[in-house]
Amino acid sequence: MHRAIRACVMNAPRWRGVCMGAARMVTAGMAMGLVLGLMPPARGAETPTPLTPHRAVYDLTLQSVSGGQIVSASGSMTYVLSDACSAWSTQQELNLQTASRSGVQTEIRTDYAVLEDKDGGHMVFRTHQYGSGVTEQKISGEATMTATGGQVRYTQPGVSVVPLAAGTLFPVAHTRAIIAAGRAGQATIEPVLFDGTTEKGAIDTFIVLMGWKPPPAQTDIPALAHLGSVATHVAYYDHATHDMPPDFDIGMRYFENGVSDRLDMNFGEFRMRGTLRTFTPLPAPHHCSVMVTPHSP
Structure with a gap:
């Protein structure tokens, strides 16, 4: 989730002034089974809650700055997860505005779309970044596992x-791996991710999980209050330089149905908070000739 935010920074030039100087940023049948097979559910655990197709809109606000050129930042993000019978369809739109100490204003827009087979074997992806003060960039193609x-x-x-x-996860499978690890009481996992936001192929991720919290949850979204959740910290690394500082890191609270209501995004020069403004469940398809169920965590 939230790949477009990471893509925004990973594919932008180093920000000098407005949009320059921040750190770079935004988850197979068998491949997913291999990773989730390392994370068995705790004994007596209930059947995991299915992912919920939904549309979520987040407000992005500046949390802090750390001495760089950026003095203000704001934006919004829309994330849509749809059930396409044998695949998951993910769409994400990011709109980020920044201003520098010298008064230069920049607007960055990123559109991100993925169609990911539920059995983890195939994925089609497209990332488009554009705006004022940034170089337009398009990344597209397909991946097989x-x-x-x-x-x-x-x-x-x-x-x-x-x-x-082997074992590389596509985006939705990566989200499922995080939730499964949280339910199993694990402290950390390190799944390799391919999400289509970089030309270099897969990226490394290191995920810290801060304890599974049973319901009820304190949340402004009543539809999520009855679900378990886990607070996480996800760091993204270039595969070739994993020992270096991460390209980007983000904190999230994931509910067991795959919805996140809190975001804490570290762009290097500044940090932003994402707050879930609206959450709309989407209907499941009614006329699928073949329904594919991913491996259970």
């Missing part, structure tokens, strides 16, 4: 093929 690995075939910005290691 098998038990022994996979590959990405990029069609934009250029045609290329990049291998994926």
